[in-house]
Amino acid sequence: MTRDWHVRVYAWLARVLLPSWLHARVGHDLVGTFADRVRDARTAGERRREIARELAGLVRIAIASRLSPRRKPTGSVAIAERPWSPIEVFRQDLKFGVRAMRRSRGTAGLVVLTLALGVGASSAMFSIIRTVLLRPLPFDRPEQLVFVHPTLEEWRTNPSLSSEWQLGRFSPPELRTWLERQKSFDAAGGYSVWRARVPRATGSERIQVGNATSGFWRALRVRAALGRLPLASEAKEPVAVLTHAFWVSHFGSDATIVGKTFRLNDSPVRVIGVLPSTFALVDASADLWQPYEPPSNDKELNNHMLLAVGRLREGVSLAHAEQELAPILRRLAAADPKHITHGAHLVAPVAQATAKIRVPLLILSGASLVLLVAACANVALLLLGAGAERLCELAVRQALGAKKSRIVGQLLTESVVLGVGGAIAGMFVAAAVTRVLVAIMPGGIPRLDDVRVDLTTFLLASLLAIATAIVAGCFPALSLSRVSAGESLRAGATTQGRGRLQHAIVIAELALATVLLVGAGLLTRTLAVLQRVQPGFDPTGVVAVQLNLPWDRFYPPNGNTDSSRARAAVFIAKIADEVRSIPGVSSVALASDMPFSDDRGTSSVQPEGYTPAKGEVVNAARRFVTGAYFDLLRIRPVQGRVVGPADTRPGAERVMVVTDAFARHFWPDGRWLDRTVGLWGESYRVVGVIADTHEHDLRGDEDRYKVYMPTRSGDEAADNILVRTPMDPALVVPVLRDRIWRADASIVIEDVMPLSERLARSLTDDRYRMRLMVAFSIAAGCFALFGVYGVISRSVVRRRRELGLRVALGAPRSSILSLVLGDAARIAVAGVAIGTIAALLASRVLASIVWGVPPSDPVSFAVAGIALLAVAVIAAAIPARRATRVEPMIVMRN
């Protein structure tokens, strides 16, 4: 006998599954017969069928032989009645259930579909939550890891500061002192992420380079997957550790990479190791890491650039670590009067990285939970309806002597089959929905790539679905006990009680749909309002180019800063000229910060005559722009004038344009003209005020105070190019790229795109939430539609006699129609009313992502209410028409 793999599998299964007495007795023959059978199969298809049949048979007898007690040999002819074994009963029930389902294919299909949608959508949402918000970081004992932020108490509450200021950073000397003196942490280190460039076939590519002290690696307890991590002594060496992703994408997973060199910012860097693929710091997405130690000769305390992470010592609390840090930094500050760091602010890593997305994600998953409940309600309705129709059949079975336990068992089996079917279909839906959600989710969410359908979540949702199916499916058994068989069999038996329950469920469904629909309405309105927000400039016809100049070339180490700036300015001017010569470009302007980009240059300013409150940090977003800037963006002064080309000439007076918010806040007396503002040790005369602009966020910038100054060769380089063209901006984009690279191939060009597209991109999050909520509410609306249809059509069937009687007594068909539609309308009004109250409560939760619309926005509520009333009437229309067609004679005769 050839022992093929399937024979081996069968033999193994027989040994594992069968009770030992049975296996000892027939195991060998069983396997032999199986082998014969498979060998004799004529076609591959038949062979497959036979194997399947045999495996099923094996499982069946494995269960059957355990369930029915082992019978002793009697030695006599025993053809006495044998009670059915539970397995046989189950099989019978299953067979009957499948047959019954085939008869009412529509209901079964709808139940499975509804469950699949509910289970799928909610598992997908919760899988994302679990991965993004709840899963611990991929580090050893991640609960011990904290980020350390030295921050002024005043900063944390100052509304004029952006969130970056509230999560403060260390300056190099602060970090060095703290690392030397702290005792709360087993290990701690500082890091920062910078832009750098690597050459590509054409032009250059920008990458992120992380600089980390050796304590950083010790704190995270990371080991290199290949090679090693940098040592503290290597701080000045040109070496790098690659992240796994960068190693794969840029070096083709070269296993011999360690020791090789590549060019980073024009200079060679040696690879000493590769990080494991699991390494991912929540907020620092560097492509490679280089060693760094704060140099001991660096005394500049205000250069806050280093983030810090530490591993708390066993038993040390966050508060204790904070208390320890504060005096260390205060002592340093005492030595330098200009120094401004006190206290500390510690945050657990995951909480920090996900704080911004936590609320929207929780809201969306709440919505998906509502959808799951609505789906369960719908399933309950469908099964209750189907159960009512079967009441007669069950009564017949009972009358013929079926035990109640048998009938319940039958119903249970059917419900389980439906529930499990729904759950399995839900698995596919969950996988698909997860993939779609991840694909369309806006960027910047940590660990999104790791999201997989979470088994626990899926099982919980499935359990809820199956439980609903069981409860609703077995409901008819309840009325069997209450109603005698004869009563149920009598025609026209009322099922008033269940009718009420079904109404209640439909009302609940409508209420849930109302909540989701109101949510969708609020988010849609938010997006509409945001799209109408005037940013304070005209983005149409403008193309924005962010350059990343090879700064290292202009700023050689130990070089003269002023002459470096001058060289950079000449270089940029050359590129601007190149761009200006492109046909179809009507004007070109340069700016230090690009609207709707990551650029957020802010500086401390000294407005003349303004005395800051104690601890107040007077900050403003600063923009260095060329003379054409205001004209190009069509920004007009509300008072005074804007900066013009004349102001950028060498030797021209230093002037400044401020925003309305700035002028109002610092000079409430309105006498802003010719006052001066100090910035970086220079004094600027204010010549004009412009209306407030939105340059980062259409909801309103965090930095409301902005100042604009003409750029000159000594100032911060304005390396963003704005181009206005009367043509389609998209046509100019490729030419721009070409011309800039012609000027210098080492420039990294990022995100060349029409400015209006940048604006639209800033609304990605809002658009995503809106779409998801709309999808959820449409699904809930469909459930409500099915629900109302089912309940009304069943009530029409139930009331056929009554309706027939009315028609016979001369009721006009229109009154029958309004009778039925009135029923539906009553249900809908109740559902919408309850839903409105629930939505009013829920909209408070939504308030954080709704903008420009009051959470109790009457339009959203009205639209949701009207839509669902319409849904109810449409759903009732078909049964209502059927009701008007009731032929009194036929009904009465039956």
Added chain:
Amino acid sequence: MPAREPRSATALPTLSYYILLALGESAAHGWEIIRRIRTLTDGAANPSSGSLYLAMTRLEDDGLISGHASPAGEDERRRYYHLTAAGRAAARAESQRLARLVRQARAVDLLQEPRP
């Protein structure tokens, strides 16, 4: 799959009856019995090895069939089964019961009724 017969006090489970019938002509081993049952029922019954052997252990326990070693030249650990006298009697009783039913069916003109 054969429709399960209603169980009266004298009815044998269908599969058991098939097995007895199959062993009526001569002793056989598992695969041979399955093939005979298939021929017997025009392929309508096609029990899995598992079902077959579970039923056969019961028949053997009841003394209706008995297993013995395989003839020379075959896998010697494999068992052949044959009908016992009791088995023969049981098969005969069941066949008579069915025959009675068939006679009755013919009497009330139910035999011609086409069955899918």
